[in-house]
Amino acid sequence: MTASGTAPRLPDLAQHAFHRVIENIDPCGDGRSVTGLRGTFFRRVDERGRLESVGRYVLGGREVFLAWGYVGDADCAFHAVRLPDGSWDTTRRGCPQVDVVEDGDGRVVGIRVMASTGAVHVLGQTLDG
16 A cells, blocks of 8 residues: 555555455445355555455456455555456556346346446356456
């Protein structure tokens, strides 16, 4: 993370220790878990002694986004979305804009993630990204 007020580069997960995995995670915090969405969390103590946390979210074997900040903070400090071409979108402040996608029967079938360009990426077990 950066004290200069600019968005940092992506976290180097090699500098973080594995913390835990949550299968079928709820990406929006609204109680709707997404089948197949895995959140893998990593931690490290920064140079100021604060505990950083990085979440890597993967759906159907495809990395969707990273979100990171400090343990104990209410929200993410930064995030970055993985684009369909495999590159990373611009790092942005706060949590990613993620919406749960439901089918006509109200079943959760995927997620919609907003990139900085305004492009929307829809991913799911039966949806194309």
